[in-house]
Amino acid sequence: MKKTADDIKKEQSLSFMYFNRFLMLRYFTAFMFFTNLYWFGMALTCRSWSAVLPFLLMIGGIAVTLELTSKLHTKKSAVPVSKGYYIAQISVNLAIILISMTPAYSLFLPFLNGKGQFYVIGIALLGILMSVMVLLKIKKIANDQDRQFKVIKMFEKTN
Numbered sequence: 001m002k003k004t005a006d007d008i009k010k011e012q013s014l015s016f017m018y019f020n021r022f023l024m025l026r027y028f029t030a031f032m033f034f035t036n037l038y039w040f041g042m043a044l045t046c047r048s049w050s051a052v053l054p055f056l057l058m059i060g061g062i063a064v065t066l067e068l069t070s071k072l073h074t075k076k077s078a079v080p081v082s083k084g085y086y087i088a089q090i091s092v093n094l095a096i097i098l099i100s101m102t103p104a105y106s107l108f109l110p111f112l113n114g115k116g117q118f119y120v121i122g123i124a125l126l127g128i129l130m131s132v133m134v135l136l137k138i139k140k141i142a143n144d145q146d147r148q149f150k151v152i153k154m155f156e157k158t159n
């Protein structure tokens with residue numbers, strides 16, 4: 001049986017609705033990527049060994065982006081790469097906060113002066129908050145408890 005234009009439109013709508021369940025993850029991943037890119041660039045200008053860490057996080061961000069992009073073609077809600085990335089991001093941000101409170105701060109982030117410590121701690125805390133929010137969203141999506149899933153189910157019933 002040949003699909004009608006309405007059937008195709010419904011399939012596309014459902015596909016985009018499932019894809020949009022991950023919208024917050026995509027935006028937060030972009031924010032994290034550019035934050036890590038800035039850190040990487042600054043560390044490179046100082047020829048600091050610490051440039052390795054944001055570089056690895058940028059690669060992780062690219063992997064997350066690829067994983068999330070694949071969600072356009074599937075209804076599966078598992079995102080193990082994203083979950084691992086955000087756990088790693090939390091770990092790095094916690095380490096940055098701890099290092100910022102020690103004399104090793106200037107070795108790890110040589111491009112900032114002493115006043116930059118509070119700025120770095122603030123950015124790291126923001127990163128932790130965002131990462132926790134993403135992990136909670138991932139959990140809701142995995143358990144089909146997110147708001148978008150309810151909208152999808154209502155759409156499927158009405159069409």
